[in-house]
Amino acid sequence: MVAFKWLTKSSVSQRTLFWGFLLFGGAAPGVVFAQAAPDDACHRDDACREHYQKAISAYKQESFDEALTEFKAAYDSRQMSILLVNIGRTLQKLGRPREAVAYYERFQKAETKLDPETGKKVQQYIGECRALIDDAPVAANGPPPPPPKPGKALLVTGGILAGVGVAGIVVGAALGGLTSSSFSDFGGTVDEFDKLAYRDRTRSYEIGATVSGIAGAALAGAGGTLIVLGILKNREALKEYDAKKTKTASTFRIVPSFSVSDRGFLGSVRGGF
Amino acid sequence: MNTMSSLFVALGVLLSAGGCKNFAECQQDSDCAGRAESTGQALSCSDNMCVVGSPRAKLCQEVFPNNSPASATPIGTLVNTVTGNDLIRLQSVKLAIEEMNVGLVASGKPPIALHVCETSATPADMLKSYQVLVHDRKVAAVVGPSGSGNVTLLSAEVLEQKVPIMSWSASAKSIGDLPGQGLFFRTVPSDILQGRVLAGLIPPGSETSTGMIVVDDPYGQGMLSSVLGSKAGLVAKPSLTYKESVGTDQAAAETTLTAAVGTLRGGVAPKALVAVTNLFSDKFLAQMDGYGTVSPTMPILMGDAAKNSKVLDLLNKGIPSMGTNLQRVKGTAPAVDSGSAAYTTFVAKFNQRWQGATDPTTTVYSFYAYDAAYAVGAAVCAAGTVTPARVSEYLLRMNNSQCPPQERLKIGQDNFLNSCNRLSSQSSLAIQGTTGVVSFTPHGDRETGLYEVWSIDVNNKKFLSTPAP
Numbered sequence: 240m241v242a243f244k245w246l247t248k249s250s251v252s253q254r255t256l257f258w259g260f261l262l263f264g265g266a267a268p269g270v271v272f273a274q275a276a277p278d279d280a281c282h283r284d285d286a287c288r289e290h291y292q293k294a295i296s297a298y299k300q301e302s303f304d305e306a307l308t309e310f311k312a313a314y315d316s317r318q319m320s321i322l323l324v325n326i327g328r329t330l331q332k333l334g335r336p337r338e339a340v341a342y343y344e345r346f347q348k349a350e351t352k353l354d355p356e357t358g359k360k361v362q363q364y365i366g367e368c369r370a371l372i373d374d375a376p377v378a379a380n381g382p383p384p385p386p387p388k389p390g391k392a393l394l395v396t397g398g399i400l401a402g403v404g405v406a407g408i409v410v411g412a413a414l415g416g417l418t419s420s421s422f423s424d425f426g427g428t429v430d431e432f433d434k435l436a437y438r439d440r441t442r443s444y445e446i447g448a449t450v451s452g453i454a455g456a457a458l459a460g461a462g463g464t465l466i467v468l469g470i471l472k473n474r475e476a477l478k479e480y481d482a483k484k485t486k487t488a489s490t491f492r493i494v495p496s497f498s499v500s501d502r503g504f505l506g507s508v509r510g511g512f
Numbered sequence: 513m514n515t516m517s518s519l520f521v522a523l524g525v526l527l528s529a530g531g532c533k534n535f536a537e538c539q540q541d542s543d544c545a546g547r548a549e550s551t552g553q554a555l556s557c558s559d560n561m562c563v564v565g566s567p568r569a570k571l572c573q574e575v576f577p578n579n580s581p582a583s584a585t586p587i588g589t590l591v592n593t594v595t596g597n598d599l600i601r602l603q604s605v606k607l608a609i610e611e612m613n614v615g616l617v618a619s620g621k622p623p624i625a626l627h628v629c630e631t632s633a634t635p636a637d638m639l640k641s642y643q644v645l646v647h648d649r650k651v652a653a654v655v656g657p658s659g660s661g662n663v664t665l666l667s668a669e670v671l672e673q674k675v676p677i678m679s680w681s682a683s684a685k686s687i688g689d690l691p692g693q694g695l696f697f698r699t700v701p702s703d704i705l706q707g708r709v710l711a712g713l714i715p716p717g718s719e720t721s722t723g724m725i726v727v728d729d730p731y732g733q734g735m736l737s738s739v740l741g742s743k744a745g746l747v748a749k750p751s752l753t754y755k756e757s758v759g760t761d762q763a764a765a766e767t768t769l770t771a772a773v774g775t776l777r778g779g780v781a782p783k784a785l786v787a788v789t790n791l792f793s794d795k796f797l798a799q800m801d802g803y804g805t806v807s808p809t810m811p812i813l814m815g816d817a818a819k820n821s822k823v824l825d826l827l828n829k830g831i832p833s834m835g836t837n838l839q840r841v842k843g844t845a846p847a848v849d850s851g852s853a854a855y856t857t858f859v860a861k862f863n864q865r866w867q868g869a870t871d872p873t874t875t876v877y878s879f880y881a882y883d884a885a886y887a888v889g890a891a892v893c894a895a896g897t898v899t900p901a902r903v904s905e906y907l908l909r910m911n912n913s914q915c916p917p918q919e920r921l922k923i924g925q926d927n928f929l930n931s932c933n934r935l936s937s938q939s940s941l942a943i944q945g946t947t948g949v950v951s952f953t954p955h956g957d958r959e960t961g962l963y964e965v966w967s968i969d970v971n972n973k974k975f976l977s978t979p980a981p
Contacts, residue, residue, distance in 0.1 A: 422533045429551055431563035432643045438535050438561075445533060 280317055287316035294325070303332045320349035324361060327368075336368035343368070386480040393469030401462025407455020414448035536560040554634060565636030568644050572629040576606050577613070580625035585898050587624055587888060588645035590657035590677075594632035595762075596791060597820045598658055600870045601680060601881035602628065605655050607858075607865050608885035611925035616893060619929055624889060627651060631662075635761070642666050646673045652895075653678065653888045653903045658877070659790060659817070660684030660731035661756070663696065670695050675900040676907065676956070678888050680880035683816065683846065685734035688957045694904035699884040699950055700846050700877070701961025703731070706816065707738020709844045709963045709980045713813045714743060714784050723782035724748040725772055727790050728755050735788040735815050748786075752776060756791050766795065773799040781810045793818035794826055801837045809840050816845035819966050819975055821874050827973045835970040844980060847964035848879045849948045857924055858882055858946045874975070876947070876964075883945035886923040890943070893932035909939040913951045913959040920944035 281287040294309030307329045314322040327342035343365045347353065353361075418441055425437035537560060538544050544555040544562035551564075558567030572588070589605055591598035606626065613623040627649045629641035638657060645651045646669075654677045657663065663682040670677055671692050678697040679687075685704050690696050714722055724739075726732035732753065740746055754772040755765045769792050776785075781804035789796045793814065804810030818841070826834050849855050858879065862872045872878035891906035892898050910921070921931035921943045935941060942951035951959045963980035 418533065425535065426537075429547070429553060429555055429562060429564040431558055431561065431565065431568050431640060432647060434561045434563060435559075441533055441535075 281313060281319050281322070284317050287313045287319075290316060291322075294329075298329065298332075301332075303329050307333065320346050323349065324364075327364060331364065331368055334371075336371040340365055340368045340372070387476045388473050389476050390469030390472030393465045393472065397462045397465025397467075397469055399462070400458045401466060404455045404457065404459025404462050407451050407458060409455075411448045411450075411452030411455050414444050414451060418444040418448050537562045553636075564634075565640045566633045568640060568648065570633075571631075571637060571641045572627050572644050572649065574628040576609060576626040576628055577623075580623065583622045584625035585622050585892055586627055586649050586651045587892065588627045588629060588642075588649060588651040588654040590629050590631055590638060590641050590645075590654060590662070592632040592658065593630060596632060596658060597822065597875065597877075598656070600872055600875060600878045601656070601658065603866050603870060604858075604862065604872060604878045604882040605885040607862055608882050608889060608923075610865070611861070612886070612889040612893070612928050614925050615928040615932070621893065624892060626655075631657065638662050638665055639669060642669055642673075642675075642677075646675050651675060652892060652898045652900050655881070655885050655888055656680065658682070660687055660734065661727075661729040661790070663687055663698075664690075664730045667696070673900075676904045678884045678907075680884045681817070681877045682731070683734075684730035685738060686730040688953075688955055690955075693954050694908050694956055697884075697887070697907055697952060697956035699880045699887065699945070699947060699958055700816075701958045701963075703735045703738050703815075705961055706844050706846065706963060707735050708742040709965070710735065710786065710813060710815060711739045711742035711746065712981065713811075713842055713844065713965065714746065714786070715811065718783035719743065719745045720747050721749065721783040722746060723750050723752070723776060723785045724787075725752040725754070725776060725785065725796075726788040727792070728753040728768075729790070731790060731815075731817070732788045736786075739786060749782060750776065750779065754792070766792070769795060770799065777803050783808070784811050784813060786813045787818070788815045790817040793820060794822040797823060797838060797841065798826055798834075801831060801833055805833070805836055805840070812841045814841060814843035816843065816876070818843050819845050819875065824874075824968070824973050824975070827970060838968045839970050842965060842967045845876055845964055845966055845977075846880065846947070847962035847977070847979060848876050848946055849962060852944070852946065852948075854923055854944060855879065855946045861924075879946040883923070883943065883947050883950050886928075886945065887943055887950060890921060890928070890931050890935050893928070894936035896936065906935055907956075908952060908954065909935055910941050910943055910951050911954070911959075912940040912942050913949050915940065915942035915949070915951065917944065920949065 281291055290309045290313035294306045294313060297303070297306035297309060307326065310322055310326045310329055313319075314326065323342045323346040327339040327346065330336075330339035330342060343361050346361060347358070350357075421437050421441040421444055425434055425441055428434055428437065537547075538557035539560070541555070541557045544557055547562045548555040553564045555562045555564055556567050557563075558569065589602065591602045593599040593602055609624050609626045616623045627645055629637075629645060631638040631641050642654065645654055652675070654675060656677070656679060657666070658679070658681045660679075660682040663677065663679050664684070664686065666677065667690050671690075674692075674695060676695050676697055678699065680698070681700050682698050683700045683703045683706060685702055685707075687696055687698065688702050688704075724736060726736045736748070740748065752772040752775055754768040756769075773796065785804065787796060797812070797818075800812065804812075823838070823841075826838065859872055862878070862882075887907060887910060888903065891903045891909075894906045894909075895902035919941070921927075921935060921941055923931070923943060923945055931943075942949045944950075948962045949960060953959055964977040965980050966975050966977045968974075969976050
C-alpha cells in the first residue's frame, strides 16, 4: 500500500498555501491520500492550529471520525477555505461522498480565484465522489443499504398459506381422530338409532377430515413451495449484491498527477485497490 | 424438502385414520349371529347394520288411512295386536281418526295420518317404534301404548324427545311421578284411586290372611302400594312377585310366574288373594285352577288388566273346573260412562265400522283409547301449526274436571270441528268422553275417573260390571 502527501505554496487569493508532499506508508490502505494545509492564519491561531494538528494526527491513524471533528473545529476557529477540502477528504474516507462533494463545492464557491492546479485537484475529488454516489445511489449518506430481498412477498404469502395449511392438517387430524372414535362407537352399539347417529356423525367427520386434510396439505405444499422460491430468490439477490460489492471494493485505480509552480516541481500519484 | 415430506406423511396418516370406513355389518339376519352371541341379544340386520330388535323399516308399516295425503299431520300409535290385547284399542283409535278427518277435510285443514307401529316382535320394539315415530315419521304425538310398564320403558326417551304420549291404560301411580310436564298423558286414571276400590273388595276379617301376587313392574308395584295403603291392618301374606315379558325374554318371564304360583300353592290357601296381573292374567288364572276352591272359597281379587278376552277364552278350553275357578274372580277396573250418548254412539259406530268382528265392550280400554285419540286429535286440530310442544300445550287446556256439562268439548264426527274451534280459543275445558269427563293435571294425569267392580259370568262367558261404591 502506498500513500502520498505533497506540500506546496500557492499565491492563490493572495495567500500562501503550502502543499505538503509527504510520504508515509500504510496510513490509508487502498485510498488516495492528500490533504491541504492551512496558511499562517490557522498556524497563528492557537485553537485552529491545535485542532488542525490533532486532525492530521487522527487522519494518519485512520481515526477519520475524530479527524473530521477536529478539521471542523479548526474551520470553526478560522474559516480557511482550504480546510473545507480537508473536511471533504475526510468525509470521503468515511464513505460519505455526498457530504464530501458538498464541502468541495463550498470550497469552489469560497475560492473566487482558485489556482488551476488546486481547482483541478478538487474537481478530481468531486469526480471520485460522484463515481461512488453513482454506484450506491440510495444510501450514500448513511450506513450501507441492506441487501435487497425480492423474495420477501413470496415468503410472507408462503408463510400465511403454510400456516393455514398446517392448521387445516391439524383440524383434519383432529377430525380424523373423531372419525375413528365415532366409528368405534358405531361398532360398539346395537341400538339402531344410536348406530344411525354414529354413522351419520362418522361420515360427517370423515368428509371434514378429508377435505380439511387435503386442503390443508395443498395449502401447506403451496406455501412451502412459495417459501422455498422466496428463499432461493433472496439468495440469488444476495449473491448478486455481494458480487457487486466485491467488484466495487476491488477496483484498482492509480492516477498520476504533475504540476510545476514557483516553488518547484509538485507531483502526486493516487491509487488504490 | 423435509417440511414438505412431513406434511404429506401427516396427510397420509390422517387419511388412513379418518377415511374409508366400512359401515356394512350384514346382509341378512344370520350375519349377525356371532355378534348376537357376544352381546347376548337377538339381533337383526337392518340397513346393513346388526341391531337389537326388529329392523326399523318393519316396525311401522301401516299408515291409516292408507290413502293419507302427504300434507296429512302425522301422529303415531304403539300397539301390540299379536300377543297383546290392543286390536280393539287400535280399532277404536282408527275409528276416531276417521271421524275427525271428516271434519278436518271439510274445514280445509290437513287430515291426520295415523302411523301404526306393531311392537310385539321383540322386547326392544316398543322403544324402537317410538323412536321411528319421532325420528322417521316426525309425529306430533303418540296415542298409546298400553300398560304402565311400556310407558315406563319409554319414559327416558319421551323426556329426551319431548313428543307427548297419551296412554289409554297405563294406570300406575309411578307414571304421575315421572319428571316433565305435559309429556305423559293418560286417559285412564291413576291406580291411586283404583287401589282404594280394590282394597275395598277384600272380605272383612281377611286382613291378616290375604296373599298378594303382583307383576313386578310399575303397574303391579304401584297397585300393591295403593292397596296396602288403603286398608288398615292389611298384611300381605304371602307376598309374591313375578315378571312379564316387557323388556325380558317371555319364556323366562313365564317361568317366574310358574315359580311364584308354585310357592303360593305350596302353602295353605289364604283367605283372599289379591292378584295384580297384566298380560299374563289368563296364564295366572289357568295355573290357579283347583287352588283355594274348597270351601271356604278363596276369592281372587284382580285389577283392571285382568279384564280381557283371553281370560274369558279360558272357558273355551274344555277344562271342567275352569268355571269354578273363574267364578270366584272379582276385580276392579276403570269404568266407562255407559249411560252417556257418547258411549252409545261410539259402540254403535264401532260395530258399524268393524262390522261386529270385535266387541268394544269386552274391554273398557277400547273406550279409553277412543277418548285418547279424540283428545290428541282435538289438540292437533286446535294447535294449527302442529308441533309436539303445541299439541301438549293444547292438551293441557283440557284441565277443568269441573267444566259445566254444556261447555265440555264433545266427541264424535259431527261435534269435532266445533270442539276443535273452541279448544283453539279457550282453555279450562274438558272433554265429555265415553269414559266420563276427560281432563288432565299439569303433568298429564287424568283428573278424575270412574270405576267398576267386575266379575265373570262363566255361563255366558262374559264380564259383569257394577259401578264401584
